Amino acid sequence: MLSYFHIQNFKSILDLTLDLSFAEGKAPNRYEESDFLPFLGEKNRYVPILALFGANASGKTNVLLALSTFQKIMLSGVTGMYFPDKLNSKYDATTFDICLDLNGQVYVYTLRYNQSGILFERLSETTKGAVLFEIASNDVSFNKIATREYTPQRLKEIFKVECQNEQKQQWLPFLTCLFKNYKRLNATITFIGNYLFHGIEIYRTNNIPLPIGLEKLAKDGTSAAIEEAFNQIGDLLKKLDIDINKMTLNRQYHTLEELGDSGRLDSKQVTFLGKKDNVWIMDEIHTHHTDINGHDVVFNFSEESAGTKTISGILGVCLSALKEGKVLCIDELENSLHPYLLKEIMRLFKDKRYNIKNAQLIFTTHNTDILEDDLIRVSEVGIVTKDLQSGSVMKRISDFGGKRNVNNFRRQYLNGLFCGLPYPYI
Numbered sequence: 001m002l003s004y005f006h007i008q009n010f011k012s013i014l015d016l017t018l019d020l021s022f023a024e025g026k027a028p029n030r031y032e033e034s035d036f037l038p039f040l041g042e043k044n045r046y047v048p049i050l051a052l053f054g055a056n057a058s059g060k061t062n063v064l065l066a067l068s069t070f071q072k073i074m075l076s077g078v079t080g081m082y083f084p085d086k087l088n089s090k091y092d093a094t095t096f097d098i099c100l101d102l103n104g105q106v107y108v109y110t111l112r113y114n115q116s117g118i119l120f121e122r123l124s125e126t127t128k129g130a131v132l133f134e135i136a137s138n139d140v141s142f143n144k145i146a147t148r149e150y151t152p153q154r155l156k157e158i159f160k161v162e163c164q165n166e167q168k169q170q171w172l173p174f175l176t177c178l179f180k181n182y183k184r185l186n187a188t189i190t191f192i193g194n195y196l197f198h199g200i201e202i203y204r205t206n207n208i209p210l211p212i213g214l215e216k217l218a219k220d221g222t223s224a225a226i227e228e229a230f231n232q233i234g235d236l237l238k239k240l241d242i243d244i245n246k247m248t249l250n251r252q253y254h255t256l257e258e259l260g261d262s263g264r265l266d267s268k269q270v271t272f273l274g275k276k277d278n279v280w281i282m283d284e285i286h287t288h289h290t291d292i293n294g295h296d297v298v299f300n301f302s303e304e305s306a307g308t309k310t311i312s313g314i315l316g317v318c319l320s321a322l323k324e325g326k327v328l329c330i331d332e333l334e335n336s337l338h339p340y341l342l343k344e345i346m347r348l349f350k351d352k353r354y355n356i357k358n359a360q361l362i363f364t365t366h367n368t369d370i371l372e373d374d375l376i377r378v379s380e381v382g383i384v385t386k387d388l389q390s391g392s393v394m395k396r397i398s399d400f401g402g403k404r405n406v407n408n409f410r411r412q413y414l415n416g417l418f419c420g421l422p423y424p425y426i
Helices: 060-076 152-163 174-181 187-198 210-217 223-239 306-324 339-350 368-372 409-414
Strands: 002-010 013-019 049-054 094-102 105-113 118-125 130-136 139-141 200-203 246-254 272-276 279-290 296-300 327-330 360-364 381-387 391-396
Touching (some): 060 094, 060 105, 060 174, 060 200, 060 360, 060 391, 105 187, 118 174, 139 152, 152 174, 174 187, 187 200, 210 223, 210 279, 210 306, 223 246, 306 327, 339 360, 339 368, 368 409
Parallel strands (some): 013 391, 049 360
Antiparallel strands (some): 105 118, 118 130, 130 139, 272 279, 381 391
16 A cells, blocks of 8 residues: 655755545544445554646646556666756756555655765665665665575675666666566565556556556456457446446457558558557447437447446456555546446545555545535645745645544635635636
């Protein structure tokens, strides 16, 4: 689970912590008997959802963009990834701290870098107070992860060869190097690396094509898995009162030679065309409706409304996140969705039947209707505001004294109690 993500000096953010801790003190009365999750975990408690509100240009998207940038750095290094605050030069480097609770063990990974390269990197296990490794410029400490085969000296050589450039400046995180190339060195680092690389998914838009959601849910890619995933999405669509009786999928695989000229593609009602391992994947998706005479009428999926297409793709990535216990982040989740559908997506992550692996949903939104629903709690609403002095900052409703879950958060938010509102005047 994600405990927190701390951001310093990234775009409009000078110093902000995306906090997912359960901040209500004691657990709700008789919460074990409820169908819904007030928190995840037992020893350490975290929220299953976090909704980010705020005025346009307050920095909500930058919070998710910072997490996305951190993930890109973990994949391919810091080159071209330095985006400091241009309006306030308080800091001369960007720092990311991410805290993960993995099966009750809490780890903090810190990365500080600037235009030149990585300045500081550390992985620590807070449960035992142990620093697994630390790199401050060229001063390295690898003793905690060293083995008989991979001595501290050998690890230093690996660091110099694989993580530094010709100017002896570190450009690639050492954690990335170890995870990608030395998986047998340390099981803990492999576990953490796997979560950072694959356990967090970020979408800059909610416009996720259904086949993309399908691929995420049917992880092994077999025909049976794809069919099962497709049926899961279709069953949920019907539960959401979408006017579709059923959906059918015809997936075909073709080499470039088999496709021939582009005219052949035009003759097919291809809903999705993608490429994987030099093979073109062609999906024909159809939906079935009932006409006024009770007859079955078939539509190409592309003929469905924007809302139906949007919710279909979202369901795929949501079900995938729930299945694997991931952190799912979506910017402007409510676009093209009715408020009731937005609430049902939130409900998936709060429902004990669906969220059995501690999945978390983080999203930005302007939809204040959800603030009236008793599903959302004081720890699950973040308000992002921005000024020149402090940059973008975030406070949760739980940070405002005396706020209880029975309060009408929507009315209080729109009345300006939590700030995070635009004040237009034309």
